[in-house]
Amino acid sequence: MSQSRVARFAALVAVGVVVAWSASTRAGGAAIEPQLIGDASLKAITATVGGADVLPTTRTVAHWWGATLDPNNSITYGYNMVGADPSTCSGAQCSVTIEADIVPISRQRRRSHIQRQQRG
Numbered sequence: 001m002s003q004s005r006v007a008r009f010a011a012l013v014a015v016g017v018v019v020a021w022s023a024s025t026r027a028g029g030a031a032i033e034p035q036l037i038g039d040a041s042l043k044a045i046t047a048t049v050g051g052a053d054v055l056p057t058t059r060t061v062a063h064w065w066g067a068t069l070d071p072n073n074s075i076t077y078g079y080n081m082v083g084a085d086p087s088t089c090s091g092a093q094c095s096v097t098i099e100a101d102i103v104p105i106s107r108q109r110r111r112s113h114i115q116r117q118q119r120g
Helices: 002-024 113-120
Strands: 063-070 075-082
Touching: none
Parallel strands: none
Antiparallel strands: 063 075
16 A cells, blocks of 8 residues: 555544544533542552562672551552661661762763854
């Protein structure tokens, strides 16, 4: 099928959809309103999934998993955190240093041929 036939067919389908939609909205029928549901009848269905297990090795950073219940929607949110667990540490155990190497990345942008011509 040639491109012009495909284009004509697509245009014909589009016009048909617009005409059908226009006729249905002018039919005089009352608009259907969305059904309202009260907040009391909404029940959140959730699953609590644990975080990462502490690895039995020294080749990791100090980390812990915790969960917090949101009292507004009764959903428990889990999270993984780096550092000492504030609910189980005390004193000097709460001070944890996480070493990280920050590697700066230098990116040079070359001007295009058009930019060179514009700037002279």
